[in-house]
Amino acid sequence: MMRSVESVFTVIFLLGLLVNGKSEVYIVTIEGEPVISYKGGVDGFEATAVDSDEKLDVTSDLVTSYSSHLEQRHNTILQTLFDDGNYKKLYSYKHLINGFAVHISPEQAELLRHAPGVKSVDKDWKVRRLTTHTPQFLGLPTGVWPTGGGFDRAGDGIVIAFVDSGISPQHPSFQNQVSEPYGPVPKYRGKCEVDPDTKKSFCNGKIIGAQHFAAAATAAGAFNPSVDFASPLDGDGHGSHTAAIAAGNNGIPVQVQGYEFGKASGMAPRARIAVYKALYRMFGGFVADVVAAIDQAVYDGVDILNLSVGPNSPPATAKTTFLNPFDATLLSAVKAGVFVVQASGNGGPAAKTIVSYSPWIVSVAAAVDDRRYKNHLTLGNGKILAGIGLSPSTSPNQKFTLVAANDVLLDSSAVKSSSSDCQRPEVLNGNMVKGNILLCGYSFNFVSGSASVRKVAQTAKSLGAIGFVLAVENASPGTKFDPVPVGIPGILITDVSNSMDLIDYYNVSTSRDWTGRVKSFKAIGSIGDGLEPILYKSAPMVALFSARGPNIKDYKFQDADLLKPDILAPGSLIWSSWSPNGTDEANYQGENFAMISGTSMAAPHIAGIAALIKQKHPHWSPAAIKSSLMTTSTTLDRGERPIMAEQYSGSETMTFVPATPFDYGSGHVNPRAALDPGLVFDAGYEDYLGFLCTTPGIDSHEIGNYTHQPCNYTLGHPYNLNSPSITVSHLVGTQTITRTVTNVEAEETYTITARMAPAIAIETSPPAMTIGPGASQKFTVTLTVRSTTGTYSFGEVLLKGDRGHKVRMPVVAMGYDR
Numbered sequence: 175m176m177r178s179v180e181s182v183f184t185v186i187f188l189l190g191l192l193v194n195g196k197s198e199v200y201i202v203t204i205e206g207e208p209v210i211s212y213k214g215g216v217d218g219f220e221a222t223a224v225d226s227d228e229k230l231d232v233t234s235d236l237v238t239s240y241s242s243h244l245e246q247r248h249n250t251i252l253q254t255l256f257d258d259g260n261y262k263k264l265y266s267y268k269h270l271i272n273g274f275a276v277h278i279s280p281e282q283a284e285l286l287r288h289a290p291g292v293k294s295v296d297k298d299w300k301v302r303r304l305t306t307h308t309p310q311f312l313g314l315p316t317g318v319w320p321t322g323g324g325f326d327r328a329g330d331g332i333v334i335a336f337v338d339s340g341i342s343p344q345h346p347s348f349q350n351q352v353s354e355p356y357g358p359v360p361k362y363r364g365k366c367e368v369d370p371d372t373k374k375s376f377c378n379g380k381i382i383g384a385q386h387f388a389a390a391a392t393a394a395g396a397f398n399p400s401v402d403f404a405s406p407l408d409g410d411g412h413g414s415h416t417a418a419i420a421a422g423n424n425g426i427p428v429q430v431q432g433y434e435f436g437k438a439s440g441m442a443p444r445a446r447i448a449v450y451k452a453l454y455r456m457f458g459g460f461v462a463d464v465v466a467a468i469d470q471a472v473y474d475g476v477d478i479l480n481l482s483v484g485p486n487s488p489p490a491t492a493k494t495t496f497l498n499p500f501d502a503t504l505l506s507a508v509k510a511g512v513f514v515v516q517a518s519g520n521g522g523p524a525a526k527t528i529v530s531y532s533p534w535i536v537s538v539a540a541a542v543d544d545r546r547y548k549n550h551l552t553l554g555n556g557k558i559l560a561g562i563g564l565s566p567s568t569s570p571n572q573k574f575t576l577v578a579a580n581d582v583l584l585d586s587s588a589v590k591s592s593s594s595d596c597q598r599p600e601v602l603n604g605n606m607v608k609g610n611i612l613l614c615g616y617s618f619n620f621v622s623g624s625a626s627v628r629k630v631a632q633t634a635k636s637l638g639a640i641g642f643v644l645a646v647e648n649a650s651p652g653t654k655f656d657p658v659p660v661g662i663p664g665i666l667i668t669d670v671s672n673s674m675d676l677i678d679y680y681n682v683s684t685s686r687d688w689t690g691r692v693k694s695f696k697a698i699g700s701i702g703d704g705l706e707p708i709l710y711k712s713a714p715m716v717a718l719f720s721a722r723g724p725n726i727k728d729y730k731f732q733d734a735d736l737l738k739p740d741i742l743a744p745g746s747l748i749w750s751s752w753s754p755n756g757t758d759e760a761n762y763q764g765e766n767f768a769m770i771s772g773t774s775m776a777a778p779h780i781a782g783i784a785a786l787i788k789q790k791h792p793h794w795s796p797a798a799i800k801s802s803l804m805t806t807s808t809t810l811d812r813g814e815r816p817i818m819a820e821q822y823s824g825s826e827t828m829t830f831v832p833a834t835p836f837d838y839g840s841g842h843v844n845p846r847a848a849l850d851p852g853l854v855f856d857a858g859y860e861d862y863l864g865f866l867c868t869t870p871g872i873d874s875h876e877i878g879n880y881t882h883q884p885c886n887y888t889l890g891h892p893y894n895l896n897s898p899s900i901t902v903s904h905l906v907g908t909q910t911i912t913r914t915v916t917n918v919e920a921e922e923t924y925t926i927t928a929r930m931a932p933a934i935a936i937e938t939s940p941p942a943m944t945i946g947p948g949a950s951q952k953f954t955v956t957l958t959v960r961s962t963t964g965t966y967s968f969g970e971v972l973l974k975g976d977r978g979h980k981v982r983m984p985v986v987a988m989g990y991d992r
Contacts (some may be wrong), residue, residue, distance in 0.1 A: 197278055199393050201273065202274055202286060203293045203294045203880060207272060208268060210506045210509055210510055220236050248266045256278070264462060270468065270503045271506060271880065273294075330789065331446075332442065332789050333448050333475065334442070334445050337453075337481055338413035339414075340407050341414050343407075345418070347750075348414075348417070348447065348751070364383030367385055388463060391463055396456070396457045408756065412453065415775070416750075420480060420778035420781040421447050421781075421782055425439060431765075435769075441778070441785070442785035445782065458483075465500060471512075481517065482775075484516070485529055493876065496533075497876060497880055501535075505534050505880075508535075515778075516537055517772070517776060518720065522718060526731055528722065531725055531727075531736075538780050539742045539776060540743070540744070541743060541838075542714060542715045547657040549704030551702070552700045553697070554683070559672040561666050561669075564704050565659070565661075566705060567702050567703040573698040574610055576695065579596050579614050579615070581695075584602065594614060596612060596634065597626075598633070604636075609639075611699060614630050615645060615647060626658075641701050644666045644667070647673050659769070664701065716838055718822075723739065724901075734903065737836075737901045743776040743843045745772060748770065780843060783848065784799050784803070797857040797861075802848045804840035806848045808842050816833070817838060817841070818830040835899070835984040841984075854898075857895065857897065864887045864889045865895040868890065905959055905989045910956045910957075911955045911956075911957070913954075913983070920977065922979060926942065928955065932961075934959060934960060935957070937955075938953060955985065969986075
């Protein structure tokens, strides 16, 4: 192919600039439709597009041929602009978006940005992890699994993809059970990588696919094969944890530190697991690798995609939260019929901390469920100090001498501040510790990760201590203390005032000479049993860390006319599988199970429940599944009171406030009701395009760059998207919003009622409607500003059927004078 003299000189000039430049990874989209939406028009290549919510036929010769054509175009563009050795193409994206990832200099990226046929050039950006009792809490064994034939059939035939940190294939949660072996799944065509050390496949029937993606991480210099593993092996723990929450085998004993903490099960224990490793223990991941993993997963034929991952920051060139290579790829995945679940983020409880924005994604907030682990320390003066610690008790009816780490140093010249956290047994006098309870101080090292409760327990045990107490003397606002399983009696005193009581008692009871050296230890105490959980009726509650709305439409943090998060699911202190190689949590190194928190843990709960819905209703669209989850959720806790949210008070101490849709979306998931929702709010690819084309600040050219579609269809306002929630961020006067419901059950007559906070008036029409099976019908919701308060008003629309179905839709609006 000939190049003009001008372009040749431009290339030479820019390559000269490159000599001292630093290459980076860029994601490039080019003209021409990807496989998912190609409707023909290129000579020699017939259409490959699928209708909305249809699966892609990856075995088709047409798909293979057109995919090869796109890849060749990618290569040609690069070969035309750059000489061999001056660039490295990392991936070709062909199925969901048309483009590639390439490692080049910023100057080369600028040249590429202006090259014919190139639509967008985005510098790659990082993502991070959004880091079992819950099946019983959610009512699955008695309310849901029996309807699908029991736990041994729950999720059968459904493939859930996990774009995460890999998997620990030998874990019992992922074994192919001898009594009921897993057969093949013909629809799935993914690959299974082989462990480079053992030469064994990562797949076993339960795990049906296993691949890793690290080209961008490698090009960026972040990937270290000795710790990150150039295979699907989980070097972190996070991937194994999320996979087992959604689809781990049923009834697996949770054994840690010699104690059993119940039995673990996935939400859909018979579903298959497809692993797409794109996150790594030291640095998280890169969008270029994540997009490649998603593209491959959809091509392979997965049903559900779980993303316990979110962006570190927005892409530098993005104008809107809804339109970038990541969200555009997920939009195409939904077009292909894949249900996409994403963790909403861990930046709570501050407002606008959500990191999952788009309407085609189900964004999941994290709840504290009904199980809490408490413990207590009883002092010799009769005071009982509350704390946490999954540990056995000291001997009943007996108290033991308390000795502080700073008072039992072998060398008095040792730095006391670095010794009090009990991470180094070699600096402590074992003769003085043996048979006593060791008192340790909670330092910043525990927050930074360089110290761990596990190491305190190891120190105490190695020195012959009866147990240990770890006292928090000062804590930064937002410090989260989780109970840690330990093999000896141990407790963490998290309340600073309780720690002060302990220190005061210790100092009064301990006599010293004039140098400060201890003459006699007279403080005594005993540690309670922290192994048994306490069940609370105040559950669920929105976890403190769970990201909050309002949703934002751009990176100026302007409010969007779309509710996020969508739904609430358990995400605090979740027991699940862990990788013995995992270093993500220092307290669980070498263990097979871990109890950790995050919206990362909430998302796979929804992925697994969605598998149960997909199993029962195989032809439902992703939007219909999302609707069934949202409209049947609950805003009441187990005590039939409104759900509360953990929040900070003015003094930065934690308190509880009534939760709103910005905390929990539609409410807490109710799996049993979601299987039989009565009505659904359905939407497809064209509807999402209409949402984009209607959102202020997004121009049609930008939409075309990612979707290859013109803006022929608008909704009037973004809030007219047929979603199972209504959000109007700027309501002036009166607005009427239309929704369409589809009956997925037998004929039923629904009465429609609504309620709203006083600042906004709400009316619905018609007051009732009868809908036949499979039929759709519209209704309207009219909102009118009564008073402007400068805050959002919350309400709901309720459709109540005469056959018992209840369909609830949250309504959120803020009124303005103009």
